Amino acid sequence: MKVVVDRVKCTGLGICESLAPDVFEVGDDGDLVLLADLVSGSGIEAVEQAVAGCPTEALRLTE
Incomplete structure (x- = not known):
């Protein structure tokens, strides 16, 4: 699985x-x-x- 980050949404909280x-x-x-x-x-x-816990929904997994 590939990790994709939406850099616009990510605020760097560090939960992930x-x-x-x-x-x-x-x-x-x-x-x-x-x-x-x-x-x-x-x-x-x-x-x-980490994807589920991201409060800004900046992470996702793709195949």
Whole structure:
């Protein structure tokens, strides 16, 4: 699955980073950094939680 970030909607709150730290990181400048844009296996569950928990709905998964 591919992680897609809507950079216009993302405010860098860091909820995604707390739920899936292997995939998301908020940089010192407040911008979201994708550490991996493709996830599979055991990483999918954490990323799904991050997508669901994003208050600005800036994250989604595509195939």
